[in-house]
Amino acid sequence: MLLISCPNCGPRDETEFHYGGQAHVAYPESPNDLTDREWAEYLFYRENTKGTFAERWVHSTGCRQWFNMLRDTVSYEIHSIYGMGQPRPDIKSTGQSSEPTQPGEFTQAGEFGQAGEPGLAPGAASPTATTPISSEGV
Amino acid sequence: MSADHLPEHPDFLWRNPDPKKSYDAVIVGGGGHGLATAYFLAKNHGMTNIAILEKGWLAGGNMARNTTIIRSNYLWDESAAIYEHALKLWEILPEELEYDFLFSQRGVMNLAHTLGDVRESVRRVGANRLNGVDAEWLDPQQVKELCPILNISDNIRYPVMGATYQPRAGIAKHDHVAWAFARKCDELGVDIIQNCEVTGFIKDGNRVTGVQTTRGTINTEKVGLCAAGHSSVLAEMAGFRLPIQSHPLQALVSELHEPVHPTVVMSNHVHVYVSQAHKGELVMGAGVDSYNGYGQRGSFHVIEEQMAAAVELFPIFARAHVLRTWGGIVDTTLDASPIVGLSPVENMFVNCGWGTGGFKGTPAAGLTFAHTIATGAPHQLNKPFALERFETGALIDEHGAAAVAH
Ligand SMILES: Cc1cc2nc3c(=O)[nH]c(=O)nc-3n(C[C@H](O)[C@H](O)[C@H](O)COP(=O)(O)OP(=O)(O)OC[C@H]3O[C@@H](n4cnc5c(N)ncnc54)[C@H](O)[C@@H]3O)c2cc1C
Ligand SMILES: [Zn+2]
Numbered sequence: 001m002l003l004i005s006c007p008n009c010g011p012r013d014e015t016e017f018h019y020g021g022q023a024h025v026a027y028p029e030s031p032n033d034l035t036d037r038e039w040a041e042y043l044f045y046r047e048n049t050k051g052t053f054a055e056r057w058v059h060s061t062g063c064r065q066w067f068n069m070l071r072d073t074v075s076y077e078i079h080s081i082y083g084m085g086q087p088r089p090d091i092k093s094t095g096q097s098s099e100p101t102q103p104g105e106f107t108q109a110g111e112f113g114q115a116g117e118p119g120l121a122p123g124a125a126s127p128t129a130t131t132p133i134s135s136e137g138v
Numbered sequence: 139m140s141a142d143h144l145p146e147h148p149d150f151l152w153r154n155p156d157p158k159k160s161y162d163a164v165i166v167g168g169g170g171h172g173l174a175t176a177y178f179l180a181k182n183h184g185m186t187n188i189a190i191l192e193k194g195w196l197a198g199g200n201m202a203r204n205t206t207i208i209r210s211n212y213l214w215d216e217s218a219a220i221y222e223h224a225l226k227l228w229e230i231l232p233e234e235l236e237y238d239f240l241f242s243q244r245g246v247m248n249l250a251h252t253l254g255d256v257r258e259s260v261r262r263v264g265a266n267r268l269n270g271v272d273a274e275w276l277d278p279q280q281v282k283e284l285c286p287i288l289n290i291s292d293n294i295r296y297p298v299m300g301a302t303y304q305p306r307a308g309i310a311k312h313d314h315v316a317w318a319f320a321r322k323c324d325e326l327g328v329d330i331i332q333n334c335e336v337t338g339f340i341k342d343g344n345r346v347t348g349v350q351t352t353r354g355t356i357n358t359e360k361v362g363l364c365a366a367g368h369s370s371v372l373a374e375m376a377g378f379r380l381p382i383q384s385h386p387l388q389a390l391v392s393e394l395h396e397p398v399h400p401t402v403v404m405s406n407h408v409h410v411y412v413s414q415a416h417k418g419e420l421v422m423g424a425g426v427d428s429y430n431g432y433g434q435r436g437s438f439h440v441i442e443e444q445m446a447a448a449v450e451l452f453p454i455f456a457r458a459h460v461l462r463t464w465g466g467i468v469d470t471t472l473d474a475s476p477i478v479g480l481s482p483v484e485n486m487f488v489n490c491g492w493g494t495g496g497f498k499g500t501p502a503a504g505l506t507f508a509h510t511i512a513t514g515a516p517h518q519l520n521k522p523f524a525l526e527r528f529e530t531g532a533l534i535d536e537h538g539a540a541a542v543a544h
Binding site: 045076 | 370371382439471472531
């Protein structure tokens with residue numbers, strides 16, 4: 001289970017949170033001008049990085065606020081937690097997984113909840129990524 | 139016990155050749171789908187100068203990590219067609235591959251726990267029958283007759299309101315399936331090359347002409363990707379994107395028990411599915427971990443929740459002990475259907491997106507993907523599963539429709 005440090009509430013179990021998929025996906029600026037390919041990219045294509053990945057989480061059973069996280073998708077180590085309006089912090093390991101470090105060892109970059117994510121259209125501040133919670137097996 | 143009392147080492151089922159300089163086709167990934175693809179390329183299309191490149195050991199990925207459920211009771215016509223074709227192949231493969239991999243058609247039940255479930259299930263039974271897929275609707279009493287250990291009383295949070303039942307569905311031994319295909323591939327001349335990771339592709343313009351591997355460069359006319367959870371990583375190396383998210387999917391087994399569970403029971407509402415393996419372990423799985431992950435492990439609360447669901451449905455499991463848990467990396471798509479077809483790179487083909495349910499599809503994936511690679515065009519069965527559907531909008535939305543939980 002991940003131990004996630006909510007910027008508002010502090011360290012809490014993963015079960016208190018919900019996943020929001022890739023971070024920094026902006027709503028298209030001129031939706032009417034998009035080609036089918038561009039719509040497909042916006043709706044169905046997300047990065048599927050093996051290594052350091054910027055993603056969104058919401059503290060659904062706590063403060064109910066969204067925030068961003070940089071997490072290694074191989075070691076599951078959390079590198080950084082930062083507010084919705086913040087740009088992706090520049091950490092050195094990208095693309096490839098790093099060695100796991102101590103649990104809870106992360107930096108909390110920036111203030112939480114700043115407005116105006118770069119490239120985000122007005123009114124589109126809520127996460128748009130649809131996370132496949134497909135299950136089954138079988 | 140001294141060494142001379144040990145049995146003889148069994149014969150090896152396949153060679154371990156060094157990679158050749160070039161092949162007519164290279165399959166990336168030595169799981170069930172890669173093996174089945176190579177088998178049908180050799181058998182149906184006479185392509186025997188081919189290789190399977192596997193970064194680890196044969197079938198060490200999802201092929202040996204799944205809960206082995208095989209069924210074809212999907213809602214939509216396109217899915218019913220390909221999964222039912224797979225089921226028909228499962229029925230003849232033990233003989234064709236000359237290997238008894240314990241395919242056991244003990245039936246699969248999909249439980250309904252709400253009025254919505256009931257309506258969806260009855261509709262699916264009707265759709266299945268129209269598509270020639272065996273399907274029945276069972277009331278709770280009939281559920282109990284088929285699986286006496288199931289709790290059908292209404293003293294649980296989500297009482298059983300009935301179930302769909304596919305009698306021809308069942309389970310098989312996944313590692314034996316892999317070995318069966320591997321032995322036949324080897325006999326037909328296919329090179330199975332383990333510990334050989336593909337690290338890049340060589341292209342001439344937009345046409346792939348070779349692969350870079352940890353065991354050197356290999357030239358090839360055609361490349362077929364069968365890398366399951368790593369499909370996005372390979373596509374990126376080749377210069378295109380896939381609408382796939384990789385998630386951990388976990389499963390567990392109990393200690394060995396006497397036979398108590400005669401069929402396979404799935405419940406998407408309370409999120410557990412259970413069968414009893416031939417040796418006696420109770421095999422259980424549940425939903426994916428919510429986050430993207432390549433770690434072949436997930437979070438423990440997922441296991442805890444599936445156990446809670448299992449114990450409520452099967453009270454006698456309360457004192458069974460978990461023996462081990464594990465995870466695989468599944469390649470999910472947003473419509474819960476696979477992608478089998480051409481790719482944006484010439485002479486490169488993709489088979490992926492089978493997500494949490496591709497074991498059952500192994501033979502049909504192999505058959506149709508081999509056809510696609512050999513002829514350069516999709517087989518009738520995989521045509522609807524092209525990558526373009528995410529642009530055209532012709533999705534095959536099996537979320538919730540095919541007893542795929544949501
Ligand atoms: C816990 C769990 C339960 C499941 N239960 C069921 C079930 O009950 N029924 C069902 O139908 N399906 C089930 N599935 C899904 C099923 O296992 C998969 O859909 C199916 O196995 C995928 O095809 P595969 O066998 O070829 O994949 P894999 O066995 O994962 O094969 C892919 C191979 O590609 C290799 N590879 C990756 N990258 C490279 C590279 N760069 N170079 C070389 N090789 C590479 C990997 O090492 C791997 O061996 C389950 C999956 C899991 C994880
Ligand atoms: Zn909080």
